[in-house]
Amino acid sequence: MILQGVLDSFDVKCWLFFIFVFLLVVDIVRSRPPPKFPSGPWSLPFLGNVFTNLDFKTMDKMAADYGPVFSLRRGSERIVFISGYKMVKEALINQLHSFADRPITPLFYVTFKGIGIALSNGDMWKNQRKFANTHLRNFGEGKKGLEHHIQLESSFLCEAFKEEQGRGFNPHFMLNNAVGNVISSVVFGHRFEYSDENFQKLLRLDNEAVILAGSAMAQLYDVFPNIVKHLPGPHQTINSNYRQITDFLQQEIDKHKEDWDPENPRDYIDTYLTEINKRKEDPTAGFNTETLVICTLDLFEAGMETAATTLRWALVYMMNYPEIQKKVQAEIDKVIGQSRQPNMSDRTNMPYTDAVIHEIQRIGNVVPLGFPKMASKDATLGGYFIPKGTTIHTNLSSVLFDKDEWETPYTFNPEHFLDSDGQFRRRDAFMPFSAGKRVCLGENLARMELFLYFTTLLQRFSLSPVPGAMPTLEGVLGFTYSPEDFLVRALPR
Numbered sequence: 001m002i003l004q005g006v007l008d009s010f011d012v013k014c015w016l017f018f019i020f021v022f023l024l025v026v027d028i029v030r031s032r033p034p035p036k037f038p039s040g041p042w043s044l045p046f047l048g049n050v051f052t053n054l055d056f057k058t059m060d061k062m063a064a065d066y067g068p069v070f071s072l073r074r075g076s077e078r079i080v081f082i083s084g085y086k087m088v089k090e091a092l093i094n095q096l097h098s099f100a101d102r103p104i105t106p107l108f109y110v111t112f113k114g115i116g117i118a119l120s121n122g123d124m125w126k127n128q129r130k131f132a133n134t135h136l137r138n139f140g141e142g143k144k145g146l147e148h149h150i151q152l153e154s155s156f157l158c159e160a161f162k163e164e165q166g167r168g169f170n171p172h173f174m175l176n177n178a179v180g181n182v183i184s185s186v187v188f189g190h191r192f193e194y195s196d197e198n199f200q201k202l203l204r205l206d207n208e209a210v211i212l213a214g215s216a217m218a219q220l221y222d223v224f225p226n227i228v229k230h231l232p233g234p235h236q237t238i239n240s241n242y243r244q245i246t247d248f249l250q251q252e253i254d255k256h257k258e259d260w261d262p263e264n265p266r267d268y269i270d271t272y273l274t275e276i277n278k279r280k281e282d283p284t285a286g287f288n289t290e291t292l293v294i295c296t297l298d299l300f301e302a303g304m305e306t307a308a309t310t311l312r313w314a315l316v317y318m319m320n321y322p323e324i325q326k327k328v329q330a331e332i333d334k335v336i337g338q339s340r341q342p343n344m345s346d347r348t349n350m351p352y353t354d355a356v357i358h359e360i361q362r363i364g365n366v367v368p369l370g371f372p373k374m375a376s377k378d379a380t381l382g383g384y385f386i387p388k389g390t391t392i393h394t395n396l397s398s399v400l401f402d403k404d405e406w407e408t409p410y411t412f413n414p415e416h417f418l419d420s421d422g423q424f425r426r427r428d429a430f431m432p433f434s435a436g437k438r439v440c441l442g443e444n445l446a447r448m449e450l451f452l453y454f455t456t457l458l459q460r461f462s463l464s465p466v467p468g469a470m471p472t473l474e475g476v477l478g479f480t481y482s483p484e485d486f487l488v489r490a491l492p493r
């Protein structure tokens, strides 16, 4: 009776207040972290730290305040950030099996659906990664292998540079096309002319998606997908771009199906079609056309922007450091000369050039936060407890700039990779490809591309800025960290 009386006396405001307090209590109970969970900044109820941008500069500042393992709350989820060489190594190498899965990121799930290589888990991931790895290895063998394709493509790239006749030009999409053509040769069995409008359009759609993936709205999508998916914004552009890219890939696959000859596989798609046939009786292996589309998308997505952006950084640094450019050219002239193309066996005789390429990758910091991962089981890291299923980010940028590992972390300094005799020295904290179970699948291919494109360009051209327009060393942050668009002059040597 008394309760009835109290309830009857409630007006709308009281009810709203009562519901708010109830939801607040539910939120506090639901989002309470387990004991010994990494700490982090104070967060708003319901929203958490959604107003904190997840970029590597902010994450570096937070690591300075909260230590190498800290957490942020995004909506009701708590995400853990791991920084610095020691802790990232502990997570990815010493605890090899603890952080090997991918979380579901709603924005990318729309396209990638948790299948393929880069965003899948379990048997699907194992089978698809192994298959792609084997193909890359087999494709890499023999005279017509990867090295041959990259050398050939380097010549086309040099031709395109030469056609600019020493005028200032923006090399952005030439480099993307050159790198994209290597993946195209592996996957489609052919390259695209730099004047091919369809492929150029695909490169631009991809570049736009990668940049927009770092926007605040795209990050908000992952926190409140059911609300944000109905709103306009960059996330809609990302999804639309990926739809157009997958349509393009689907068309290539359909063309392959028309003239597929299992006895004479030409490329990754042909070999995959054979695998689909072989594994018809075993649907759980995940070999089907839908997965093939996503695997080819993975190879383009993971392999194109990353390597092309590194090459753009290479040009930016060579223009900013002409004395280093000259030293690389002197080594090229000594070891290779002008009468033949560089090949991979030259690398061991070119420690200075190798060191410069490593330093470009270090300071270029192309994938600053790596790809997100998920604790595959309950784990303890740095004395903190991280329950199975927690999303983690390994801050690769904090490793590449770790002041305990690098003599001059913020200075472009190839000496980081040279010993006192001028020989190349490996550095453990060189982790642009990440490490552990999910280490970049294309690391070898990427290293080959960087060496061959870089040496071939500097063998043929001296690179300089347009007078008064030195490219800035400050980058643009999206999913990758890339140079601002710039003009370069390539004068034949």
Ligand code: HEM
Residues within 6 Å of the ligand: 117, 118, 119, 129, 298, 299, 302, 303, 304, 306, 307, 310, 366, 367, 370, 371, 372, 373, 432, 433, 434, 435, 437, 438, 439, 440, 441, 442, 443, 445, 446
């Ligand atoms: C300079 C060039 C490149 C850089 C800096 C780079 C960097 C990375 C990084 C940081 C990851 C995330 C690893 C992790 O989650 O811990 C990754 C994954 C991956 N990369 Fe690369 N990458 C490059 C080139 C390539 C190329 C050329 C390919 C093409 C074959 C490729 C294919 C992949 C794939 C498929 C994954 C996902 C691996 C998995 O989830 O198992 N990458 N890469």
